[in-house]
Amino acid sequence: MTHRIDMCPRFESAFEILGKRWTGLIIRVMLSGPQRFKDIAKNIPHLSDRVLTGRLKELEADGIVIRHVYPETPVRIEYELTEKGRDLKHVMDAVQAWASDWIEMDEPEEPKGK
């Protein structure tokens, strides 16, 4: 058995952060660079401003997102992925590839193989 028990808590902790509804999508949209709140929002249909605000705060607390405040008039606020956040690109790409191959939206999900 090659399974490493000592990695379990880290692995579970990662899934706890990433598995929250909308979080994956928010990170994926942010991979294209620093963005204002309204730019993130407009790229994710059906996500409310209230939920986006909450998720951005959680991602900041997790060290995945950094919030820049530029003291201009009017003040400009942008959100950017940290290095920890940008490193999630591989996870996002892997999930997207798998979802693209295997998730059917209009019919019951059945295994294509086996």
Place this chain on the structure above:
Amino acid sequence: MTHRIDMCPRFESAFEILGKRWTGLIIRVMLSGPQRFKDIAKNIPHLSDRVLTGRLKELEADGIVIRHVYPETPVRIEYELTEKGRDLKHVMDAVQAWASDWIEMDEPEEPKGK
């Protein structure tokens, strides 16, 4: 903006399946091959039999796990990943690599870079 809106529901759906507590760990343990219930259980400390039963049923319904019943005496039951399930290896590897680099378990999480 390279973000493809049409992939959103699939991508979100994938995270909904994988983001559920224990599911990632169960799939990771099952990547080593067909296993009996008790073999999966013993590799995941703190996961109750009741929760494992529920997760395996959900993963069966999602076409990720298949349950084999061998009519021996006593009957032998094994759980195996389908092709759809085995394809999650790339996702699991990416999450594990990220978690290993970035998730600290004994101290507050802070970005290492930026």
